[in-house]
Amino acid sequence: MSIPGLGQITPQAAAATTIRTIALQPLWEWRFEVPRRSAGITVRLVTGSAERDGTPLAVNRTYTFVRTKSKLLTWHGCTLEVNGDCDAYVAEYAAPEDSPMVSYLNLHFALKERRDHVRAMSGAAQNRALLGPRVMVCGPKNSGKTSLARTLVAYATRMGAQPLVASVDPGEGLLSLPGTMSAAVFGTVMDVEDPAGGFGVRGTPSTGPSTVPVKLPIVYYFGREKVEDDGPFWRELVSKLAGSARVKMDEVDDVRCTGLVLDTPAVAANQSGIDILVHAAREFAVNVVVVLGSAGMNAELQRRLAHEKTRFGEPITVLLLDKSEGVAERDKAWMRGVGEEAIKEYFFGDPKRTLSPFTHSVTYEELTVLKVPDESEYFEGQQVLIPAEISPEMSNWTLAVMDASVNDPPEIIRQAAILGFIAIADVDEERRRVKFLSPVSGRLGNRPLVWGRWPEPYINLVG
Template sequence: MSIPGLGQLLPQPTTSTTRIVALKRLSEWRFDASRSSSTGVKVRLISGTAERDGTELALNKTYTFVRTKSKILTWSGCTLEISGESQDYVTDFPVAEDSPMVSYLNLHFELQAQRKAAANATRRNRPGPRVMVCGPQNSGKTSLVRMLAALSTKMGGQPLVANLDPGEGLLSLPGTVSAAVFGNVMDIEEPAGGFGVGSTPSSGPSAVPVKLPIVYYFGREKVQDDVALWKDLTSKLASSVRAKFSEDDEVRSAGLVLDTPVATTNQSDIDSLVHAAREFAVNIVVVLGSARIESTLQQILGQEKTSSGEPISVIMLDQSEGVAARDNDFVKSIREASIKEYFFGDSKRTLSPSTQSVSFDDVAIFKTPDEEGYETPPVGQVLEPAEITAGMSHWTLAVMDASVNDPPETIRQAPVIGFIAVADVDEDRRRLKILSPVTSRLGNKPLVWGRWPEPYINLLG
């Protein structure tokens, strides 16, 4: 069956036999390997050129995708060799220029023009473009962010990429907001389909050269779980980004690409987007797949200027028709895998985490006050000492770049230097068994116990 704009659909899982897929100009091979075997789906570019989210595939190199819903795009046509089980289909357009990828590429060209202007010696005080990408669930936000960042690095830039969605992880575990400089090509085989932790420098050697990420710990799944804390951490991250701009001219001229939480048209979500736009002084706001969000942001931000006096452009781009919906089971599996890979590595990098036994008296663990007993859940509360019980088993705790003697508010807003996992709690002996990516002791670094992600897995089981 052929559907305009989608081409030939393959609704049934393919067999594991090797097959050839020929793609026309500006068409895509979309695949769902989220439930495939551990061997994954293997893809080899036989002829032509192709890319995944802005990063080019090498000719005749085999790539393996596991736990992935994504796409391979060709601008000029290509032939792929596919092996392994997946659900897949080809998208093409009767008029190739109708592909939303054309508008994404045009956006990249506009960003490059602004980067060139920012690199001019007469404009050294003004950073390159700061573009914020937003939209509803499954609109393709993170894929566009990946694409824009990858195209910038391909042109020799070193863009800052920041993530404000605590449900995702940018070179960190979920439950954080973070930013990092991308100075080279991204990992095409990244399993999460976003910016997973598989290549984070904090968990081991990186296949994708980046500078150390800046990470702040939110400890919740959604912005709405503590809007005040999220806004505080967003402001802290924005301040760190400005510091990066001031100390590195190449990063400053390359600018920022900002990923945001899933947004609806309710006022709270709009307020959060406006807060992010102002804090990061973005001059381009891209909205995918929602005319109402675009119209609302246009009314608010379209009348403003950045701190550098630049007008703020709010534009709407079509979302890709082939964006894959990520159900709860898929998201959960990615989250579990990211935690495991942080400590143990993946198929490319095997890590050997340290297992330590520590006394209750040798660690300082903090948490936000419990919500029980409140008519309204406490919002933006400072931290309090946590009671160590068996209920802490299998949770991940953030190690904060602060001192245990610092005020709770200082600890709460401190950067994260890593994570540990609580493998076991022996209340009788008052001992904790912890799993750490490094062998060094915690010293006087405080630990923060968030409310999310919940302990789905036993890492030592």
């Protein structure tokens, strides 16, 4: 079998749980999919070198991969030892220029050159305001944009840099649950085994001890899956997150010099989709826009941004890069499963770090819950938070704990950062009591809760 641009593709049928050896030549990729209900696979790098989205594997260490669609790349050739059941194949590239990874690596080196220049110029007091490159990665659905963002971040940290990473895609969270928008400094290696490739809830303080240093994200709650579900509020949160990101960059010189990597929602190359991307680019003052696999999107962004300057007077470079032909399709069912597993890890940990969440039982009167309205509950066209009536319908939903007071007006509460999440286990109408899970033992105090529409309820989280 041959796919244009990839050369020969060697299928590997799903095997029984027996050990098998896979030999990869330079620039080849081993692409694999581990089903959600599978026990997972183990992979050991026997010889050579390999990486997952820019994060290297150690020789002779056994890695466990569960419920993920991913790939392992080798630049110089390697031998892998795989044990477990998964769908996989080897992508063979006949020449280096056939692999999109070469252009991704060249992009990394171009960014590194800009960062080095900023560091060199920042020695003078008058140049302390200089910023490293702010890169926005965008593209249509299933274009591999998040994978490229992870790769750029991983390469930067391997060079000793500390990039600020932000995501304005509420469909899947960055270091948080889906339905959020967040930013964090990445100054250390990412977790290779994380199903989200290092962008998931593993390695955050809420999930306990970690094999890699934890990240401390700034998180805002959108509560919906898609930007289009509440475009005006999404724009408000983008502005708030961009302001918080700039504060982070101002606090640490190395973060300021390294700059930003911004992941964006998958959008179409139409008017509304381009407006979404342009808003994010302007708010974060990005000066490098990378478009994956869409000539139409590239042309529109060139038209809208190529002649603009950032608020710092810099020109904006718009680049079109080929997407990898191996990008995995992720449908609605898969993304819902991703959300459920993120919730489970947030409260109960992962196979290597078991957590025991605290169970709380409180009266109705001890909780203040506001909810993100559905379409039938809009008030004069405004999607403001509305008081929620506590009922059994709330069971199995995950609620955000807001960094605000129950006495604050709804518009202040909705724009506040979040402190964490609780999961509603049971609502007893007769006794007027609510049982919920929390990562910590303390009381909620006067913190309001927000009940969003995404992620959807996880029916089997408890029990």
